[in-house]
Amino acid sequence: MSSANPGLAYEDTPPLSAPLRFFLTAPLFGIAAGFLLLADADLLVSRWTPGALAAVHLFAAGFMLQVMLGALLQILPVAVGASFPAPLPVATVTHALVGAGAASLAYGLGAGSPNAIIAGGVLLAGGLVTFLAASLLALLRAAPAHGASRTPRDLRLALVALTLTTVLGVVLAFALVRGLPVPFPLPTLVDLHAVWAWLGWGGLLLAATSWVVVPMFQITPAYPARFTRLWAPLTLAVLSLWSAGLLADLDLTVTVLGSLLLVLAGGFAFQTLRLQRNTRRSTPDAPFRAFRLSMFALIGSLVALLLSLFHDAQQWPVLAGVLVLHGTFAGAITAMLYKIVPFLTWLHLTQARVRAPNMKKLLPDNLIRGQIVVHKFALGALFLAVFVPVLTPLAGILVVIEFGWLLLNLLHAVREWHRAVHA
Amino acid sequence: MNPRTVDARGLEPPEPFERAMEAIMALQGGDSFTLLLDRMPHPLLRVLDRDGYLHDERFREDGCVEILISRP
Numbered sequence: 001m002s003s004a005n006p007g008l009a010y011e012d013t014p015p016l017s018a019p020l021r022f023f024l025t026a027p028l029f030g031i032a033a034g035f036l037l038l039a040d041a042d043l044l045v046s047r048w049t050p051g052a053l054a055a056v057h058l059f060a061a062g063f064m065l066q067v068m069l070g071a072l073l074q075i076l077p078v079a080v081g082a083s084f085p086a087p088l089p090v091a092t093v094t095h096a097l098v099g100a101g102a103a104s105l106a107y108g109l110g111a112g113s114p115n116a117i118i119a120g121g122v123l124l125a126g127g128l129v130t131f132l133a134a135s136l137l138a139l140l141r142a143a144p145a146h147g148a149s150r151t152p153r154d155l156r157l158a159l160v161a162l163t164l165t166t167v168l169g170v171v172l173a174f175a176l177v178r179g180l181p182v183p184f185p186l187p188t189l190v191d192l193h194a195v196w197a198w199l200g201w202g203g204l205l206l207a208a209t210s211w212v213v214v215p216m217f218q219i220t221p222a223y224p225a226r227f228t229r230l231w232a233p234l235t236l237a238v239l240s241l242w243s244a245g246l247l248a249d250l251d252l253t254v255t256v257l258g259s260l261l262l263v264l265a266g267g268f269a270f271q272t273l274r275l276q277r278n279t280r281r282s283t284p285d286a287p288f289r290a291f292r293l294s295m296f297a298l299i300g301s302l303v304a305l306l307l308s309l310f311h312d313a314q315q316w317p318v319l320a321g322v323l324v325l326h327g328t329f330a331g332a333i334t335a336m337l338y339k340i341v342p343f344l345t346w347l348h349l350t351q352a353r354v355r356a357p358n359m360k361k362l363l364p365d366n367l368i369r370g371q372i373v374v375h376k377f378a379l380g381a382l383f384l385a386v387f388v389p390v391l392t393p394l395a396g397i398l399v400v401i402e403f404g405w406l407l408l409n410l411l412h413a414v415r416e417w418h419r420a421v422h423a
Numbered sequence: 424m425n426p427r428t429v430d431a432r433g434l435e436p437p438e439p440f441e442r443a444m445e446a447i448m449a450l451q452g453g454d455s456f457t458l459l460l461d462r463m464p465h466p467l468l469r470v471l472d473r474d475g476y477l478h479d480e481r482f483r484e485d486g487c488v489e490i491l492i493s494r495p
Contacts, residue, residue, distance in 0.1 A: 216461070219435055351466065352445070
């Protein structure tokens with residue numbers, strides 16, 4: 001019988017403020033993206049407009065990345081037993097550098113400021129190197145993984161993809177602004193950076209997290225063992241081969257492997273929807289429905305990508321971007337935040353021997369439902385704005401309200417936590 | 424020795440944690456109980472370590488986690 005678990009020191013659990021700072025800053029970038037849409041009706045006419053590049057990075061490096069890093073600070077200790085060394089300093093440095101980097105990069109891309117692009121890239125890379133080094137130490141200190149869960153392995157694979165995404169991003173920034181010589185066309189580098197970011201890093205992280213969070217919070221059966229055993233390594237392997245084919249200019253290989261990546265991403269969405277159909281919940285709650293919508297958005301984005309392979313219209317890649325960034329990731333992340341933040345708040349109160357309020361009081365259902373309704377309208381407006389640009393400012397207003405409301409909801413949970421601590 | 428089993432599988436967090444803590448709080452010196460969960464509860468193990476409880480956990484064939492928790 002064991003009485004101590006050397007890899008799992010309670011004192012190493014990050015304080016609540018470590019992940020919360022990321023969760024509370026992230027919506028500000030969503031609000032900023034909304035204001036950009038509001039200000040520029042032509043923002044969505046092409047993936048290459050300065051405004052589109054700025055909005056993409058506000059979403060991806062500002063909103064998504066911040067939440068993902070904050071969540072990892074908590075998921076690695078809780079789900080993997082990998083405790084960060086000095087979690088608060090790591091959170092402080094990473095949060096400051098990534099936040100400033102995302103803001104600078106988005107400004108640089110939107111306003112055409114080379115110095116801001118370079119500063120943003122360097123700051124982001126600095127924050128990510130800090131985070132990746134701390135993650136590596138945490139994983140090395142973790143007790144060996146047991147059981148059937150593939151989450152620990154797939155989180156590691158996602159971090160590998162984040163490393164490559166970061167390197168590609170920095171090379172791209174210097175090639176674009178300082179003329180760093182690269183042996184490949186810039187659009188090829190952009191495609192590599194984008195696909196490693198959304199499928200390699202974002203997709204693998206979403207999947208690794210879903211293996212735990214979907215059955216846990218949505219009360220579904222577990223993902224099939226064979227599926228979780230194969231999905232992430234296969235996706236990473238095909239992604240690597242696809243990248244090699246792209247660099248070697250092998251058109252047929254790229255088309256075949258690219259189609260296989262679409263099938264793998266679609267397989268994840270269909271598998272998740274199948275599990276959700278078998279939930280033991282009598283009434284699906286709002287985050288459950290938001291997560292389901294995010295999986296439909298993922299399937300929609302894959303259809304748009306497929307259409308972009310056979311049709312030259314500028315709208316298809318833009319639509320795919322809208323459905324991936326806002327529909328899939330913002331939707332799934334919002335649904336997860338509504339489960340993770342109240343649970344973490346409750347857990348920290350309980351571990352501190354403070355009487356914790358009911359989770360429903362920490363973040364009431366009616367607040368969540370209202371915000372998710374706005375998310376759905378914003379997604380619908382963005383979808384239409386891709387084809388009818390005059391609707392872009394309306395979509396922008398809805399995006400501002402969506403992320404503003406998300407921030408207010410998260411602050412509600414923080415206020416309840418503060419009240420309980422000081423009661 | 425208390426041979427009781429607390430089955431906290433298939434419940435939404437934090438209910439499994441709450442059920443486990445209720446059973447832990449009710450333990451007298453020398454008592455133990457078996458806890459069944461869908462996954463390894465790292466936060467709960469930290470609390471057990473901190474508060475001086477003994478625990479022995481293993482993965483069962485069906486994938487669930489079985490933890491014998493004792494109060495010394």
